[in-house]
Amino acid sequence: MADAAGTLTGAALTRRVLAAAAELRERGVAPGDRVLVKGDNCVDYVVALLALMHLDASLVPVDHRQSAADGRFAARRARARWLLTGEAAAADFPGEHVLAYPGLGTGHAPPDGDVDLTAWFARADAVVLWSSGTTGPPKGIVKSGRAVHDNTRRTITAMGYRADDVLAPLLPFSHQYGLSVVLLWWLAGCTLAVTPYQRLDVALAQAAGHGVTAVDAAPSTYHSLLGVVRRRPELRAALSRVRVWGVGGAPLPAPLAEAFPQALGRPLLDGYGLTELGNVALATPDVPTGCGRPLPGVEVRIVRPDGEPAAPGELGEIEVLSPGLMEGHLLDDGTLAPVPRGWYATADLGRLDAEGHLYVVGRNQAVHRSGFTLYPENLERKAEACGRQVKALAVEDLRRGCTLHFVVADPDGGSPAQWRGRMAPHLAEYEQPNAVHVVDRFPLSANGKTDTAALRRMVGVGAAPGAA
Secondary structure (H helix, E strand, O other): OEEOOEEOOHHHHHHHHHHHHHHHHHHOOOOOOEEEEEOOOOHHHHHHHHHHHHOOOEEEEEOOOOOHHHHHHHHHHHOOOEEEEOOOOOOOOOHHHEEEOOOOOOOOOOOOOOOOOHHHHOOOOOEEEEOOOOOOOOOEEEEOHHHHHHHHHHHHHHHOOOOOOEEEEOOOOOOHHHHHHHHHHHHHOOEEEOOOOOOHHHHHHHHHHOOOOEEEEOHHHHHHHHHHHHHOOHHHHHOOOOOEEEEOOOOOOHHHHHHHHHHHOOOOEEEEEEOOOEEEEEOOOOOOOOOOEEOOOOEEEEEOOOOOEOOOOOOEEEEEEOOOOOOEEEOOOOOEEEOOOOOEEEEEEEEEOOOOOEEEEEEOOOEEEOOEEEOHHHHHHHHHHHOOOEEEEEEEEOOOEEEEEEEEEOOOOOOHHHHHHHHHHHOOHHHOOOEEEEEOOOOEOOOOOEOHHHHHHHHOOOOOOOOO
16 A cells, blocks of 8 residues: 555565454444444544454544534434544544544554454444435445455456556545445455545656556546646656546546547546445456446346336436445444345446446436426536537426426537537437536536535526425
């Protein structure tokens, strides 16, 4: 594991993790304890995660940028006994159960042995992750260690990760995507470059210095990355060893997918996954098509609104059969509401081509306008053929059912009429927007997705149909 300060590897990494685990054990952390982990990416944070796994604790990672109220909600819902944090104070958590991870274990002599995650991988509530909370309070999603281990191994096989790879995730480790890369690093036995991902120019320079071969980030980060490379063209050569540019967490806009290989020489490899399931399908360096094919041992089918199987190329809801399925959701008292085993309806819209490649449009949220059933995120993918990122916002309308406001992200400040004209050839007559707005860039949420509520406020449109 490498950062700006140096490299921690082999026996030194083992000693550091075991010493951290010993300190946590002395403080009272026991197998099965749920531990709220709040902090940002750093070597100490990763060491703390591994130490908790070694102790067979249940991980409850939360975003370091969340509000105190959200932290209290997560602690109550998960019935967390401990808070492990990088912050100086934690007034919203009982003080005797607050532990700091910076420097954890540095004053302890490590016991003999190896880091052993066997018990953690057998734990039914190995990790509790959180839904985005865009349609209500965040849900605690309980994943078993078995599911996490299985999904990580299948990802390694599909992507061909090797011991000589250097992974540089430009993602928070507290979310599903970032945490999955940490586990991938550990199981693949390669190198993890921990960089200040929120300072992208510094992160890229550090990653290049470590010889990065695989990068993972959200689409919004890749938009910014292209800007950094334009300002600092010397980074192109420094990043020439990268063979995997992985993208996920949100739909990949067509203009970004087209611009990226022109700038960096390799395509963005799109993927599809959910917190509830882990990785489902991944485009690979050998087959960089759509979101790729499902992982080995994972099945995907597309279902039409009438419940019948969709034909190749036909849109419908994505359903997944995977051993990576979550155990269930947390109830108010911290116990589990299990989900049935079998096919999982994702509420996402997509299609499979004749060769089995998956294409994901977005959420399966239909709106109705003037007698036509429309999917806003499908319209966005079509409209983005104009060369810019587009969001389609549906607004309730008593006469039509809804109106559609298309918002174009254009830092050059083109006019609404100009962009309406550019989008029009790519949309059917019944798909055309009622109004077009232009903004410099889209507001983003903490996980790098477009903050749709903030965008609605920015352009002055009302709530979506059916919203409270």
